[in-house]
Amino acid sequence: xxxxxxxxxxxxxxxxxxxxxxxxxxxxxxxxxxxxxxxxxxxxxxxxxxxxxxxxxxxxxxxxxxxxxxxxxxxxxxxxxxxxxxxxxxxxxxxxxxxxxxxxxxxxxxxxxxxxxxxxxxxxxxxxxxxxxxxxxxxxxxxxxxxxxxxxxxxxxxxxxxxxxxxxxxxxxxxxxxxxxxxxxxxxxxxxxxxxxxxxxxxxxxxxxxxxxxxxxxxxxxxxxxxxxxxxxxxxxxxxxxxxxxxxxxxxxxxxxxxxxxxxxxxxxxxxxxxxxxxxxxxxxxxxxxxxxxxxxxxxxxxxxxxxxxxxxxxxx
Amino acid sequence: xxxxxxxxxxxxxxxxxxxxxxxxxxxxxxxxxxxxxxxxxxxxxxxxxxxxxxxxxxxxxxxxxxxxxxxxxxxxxxxxxxxxxxxxxxxxxxxxxxxxxxxxxxxxxxxxxxxxxxxxxxxxxxxxxxxxxxxxxx
Numbered sequence: 001x002x003x004x005x006x007x008x009x010x011x012x013x014x015x016x017x018x019x020x021x022x023x024x025x026x027x028x029x030x031x032x033x034x035x036x037x038x039x040x041x042x043x044x045x046x047x048x049x050x051x052x053x054x055x056x057x058x059x060x061x062x063x064x065x066x067x068x069x070x071x072x073x074x075x076x077x078x079x080x081x082x083x084x085x086x087x088x089x090x091x092x093x094x095x096x097x098x099x100x101x102x103x104x105x106x107x108x109x110x111x112x113x114x115x116x117x118x119x120x121x122x123x124x125x126x127x128x129x130x131x132x133x134x135x136x137x138x139x140x141x142x143x144x145x146x147x148x149x150x151x152x153x154x155x156x157x158x159x160x161x162x163x164x165x166x167x168x169x170x171x172x173x174x175x176x177x178x179x180x181x182x183x184x185x186x187x188x189x190x191x192x193x194x195x196x197x198x199x200x201x202x203x204x205x206x207x208x209x210x211x212x213x214x215x216x217x218x219x220x221x222x223x224x225x226x227x228x229x230x231x232x233x234x235x236x237x238x239x240x241x242x243x244x245x246x247x248x249x250x251x252x253x254x255x256x257x258x259x260x261x262x263x264x265x266x267x268x269x270x271x272x273x274x275x276x277x278x279x280x281x282x283x284x285x286x287x288x289x290x291x292x293x294x295x296x297x298x299x300x301x302x303x304x305x306x307x308x309x310x311x312x313x314x315x316x317x
Numbered sequence: 318x319x320x321x322x323x324x325x326x327x328x329x330x331x332x333x334x335x336x337x338x339x340x341x342x343x344x345x346x347x348x349x350x351x352x353x354x355x356x357x358x359x360x361x362x363x364x365x366x367x368x369x370x371x372x373x374x375x376x377x378x379x380x381x382x383x384x385x386x387x388x389x390x391x392x393x394x395x396x397x398x399x400x401x402x403x404x405x406x407x408x409x410x411x412x413x414x415x416x417x418x419x420x421x422x423x424x425x426x427x428x429x430x431x432x433x434x435x436x437x438x439x440x441x442x443x444x445x446x447x448x449x450x451x452x453x454x455x
Contacts, residue, residue: 058417064333166325166417173338173414177443216333216417284425285328313327314421 043067045201047189050219055311057162058202058218066203066217068183075181075207077101079143081150087193089116090153093137094185096207097175103144110134110147117154117195117234125226125308126157127276131236133160137186137200139168142175153188154196154234156224162310163220167202174206174214181207182214189219194231197222226308239306269304269317271295278304283315318357318384318403321347321391322422323410329418336393337416339365340441346449350408351389357381362393398423407431411448430455 051059077098082091095101113134122129135155138145145151155164164186171182184204188197199222206214223229228239269278270286274293279286286294297304301317311317324330325337347356348371355373357380358366366374377383381400384390397404401424409422424431432455441447 060333161415166415169414170332170337170416173412173443177339177341213335213339215335218417284421284423284428288328288426313329313418 045187045189045219047191047198047219050199053221053223055316056313057158057310058167058220061201061217061219064216064218066183066185066205066215068185068203068205073183073205073207073210077181079138079145081137081145081148084116084150087116087195089190089195089197090137090150090188092185092187093151094183095138095143096181097138097142097171097184098181099175099179101143102172102175103140107140108146110152113147113149113152115149115152115154117231119154119234119236121236123224123227123238123308125238125276126224127161128157131156131224131227132234133157135160135164135200137188138184139164139172141168141172142184153200155200155222156227156229158224158310159200159220159222163222164200164202167204167216167218167220170216171204171214178206178208178213180209180213183207191231196229196231196234198231199223224308225310226306266298266300267317268296268298269301271297271304271307271309276309277312278309278317279312280315280317283312283317285312285314318381318386318400319389319406319408320397320404320424321350321389321408321410322397323393323412324422325412325414325416325418327415327418328422329416329420330422331394331420332417333419334394337418338412338414338444340444340447342439342442343410343444343447344369346410346439346447347389347391355384355388357384357388357390359393359395362391394420396420396423401429405454407452409450409452411450412444413446413448414444426452 045061074096077096077100079095079101081093084090115134119132121131123131132154134152136145137151137153171184175182182204187201189199189201190197200220202220203217204214205211226239227236229236268281270281271278272289272293273295322330323343329337331337344365348369351373355375357375357377359378359380360376363374363376381390381392381395381397386405407424431452433450434453435451437449438446439449
């Protein structure tokens with residue numbers, strides 16, 4: 001960045017600093033002012049415009065451009081969490097993440113919080129077995145929030161570790177390295193009166209360098225491959241496809257009758273039994289897997305997904 | 318050329334035209350590796366090194382094509398596979414973290430016959446542990 005640009009950038013921040021108090025009170029509400037002078041919440045994400053899950057745990061929204069306004073960007077740390085709604089559901093959480101908000105001790109227990117739609121459900125196909133995690137909207141590593149019910153939603157293991165965690169790491173490591181700030185907003189997306197969010201929108205923008213290093217706007221799917229979720233209640237079950245496969249495999253192999261041959265949609269995949277991801281045999285990740293974690297599988301893609309495996313983001317099988 | 322790259326747990330390198338992460342200790346390590354030689358980088362990568370005062374850094378959009386034998390290339394966003402034949406050695410750093418990615422390291426280390434010859438770990442300035450792996454032709 002040139003010196004001129006730096007100076008221009010600093011001048012840009014002067015009015016922002018004057019708005020710090022306002023921002024600390026209003027968080028990332030942004031948008032236009034309502035008649036009573038308070039800020040309106042940003043326009044909610046239109047989930048009908050989001051493509052159905054097709055293998056990637058997150059997809060860009062608005063070409064990765066967050067919807068922050070210039071007034072919202074502040075190089076002074078703050079964090080805000082929405083009150084729970086009448087159904088006990090979380091709303092938008094926002095922070096200007098700086099090193100002063102980051103944890104100085106290990107995370108405490110959050111097990112007392114029961115987010116909307118919470119169920120303690122286990123499946124063998126899920127990493128760690130528990131389908132649901134208490135997902136921090138703003139991760140503990142960013143703002144050190146422990147058992148804050150306004151910051152915890154019912155999220156799948158897949159949402160937590162494959163969808164949200166990579167972005168939290170991205171932000172945390174940038175802030176630690178540069179001592180700069182990242183304006184960060186996470187919005188759970190509930191459809192109708194559902195108690196479990198369909199997904200979360202995550203937006204981030206590095207403040208001091210005006211998005212040069214950190215800039216994203218994504219939707220992360222609250223799904224778990226192989227598990228069917230009723231988002232209205234949080235009830236879940238193994239997907240029908242997998243049930244049928246289990247029945248099929250429990251039948252005697254040869255009872256004299258001729259089994260009908262399956263359609264020839266079978267494809268060879270390589271499963272990583274450790275990461276629970278599946279790959280094309282030609283994927284470069286396969287060559288780097290240990291033998292103990294490698295399993296070959298020939299079948300339909302849906303079958304692999306129903307076994308709890310997620311497609312590799314690299315080879316996109 | 319000697320290729321240097323940094324990857325996350327899934328061999329990711331970039332997301333939304335931005336590097337996944339950066340680390341001052343890693344920059345120092347890269348500079349020390351290339352000390353006495355030439356370090357080629359893209360203009361994008363050079364922004365990381367612009368304040369370091371190193372006189373051996375050469376910048377070019379086509380740095381992978383222009384680098385000669387024995388010269389170091391730090392590729393953050395550039396894909397190396399088209400230049401695989403001229404790579405003599407690969408120094409692969411690992412963040413040991415998972416970040417979002419839409420650009421991945423594109424060399425197939427095992428299939429192309431690369432052999433891991435050396436591994437070491439060091440603490441980063443903001444990353445708990447960075448792993449350095451050296452691959453040579455098998």
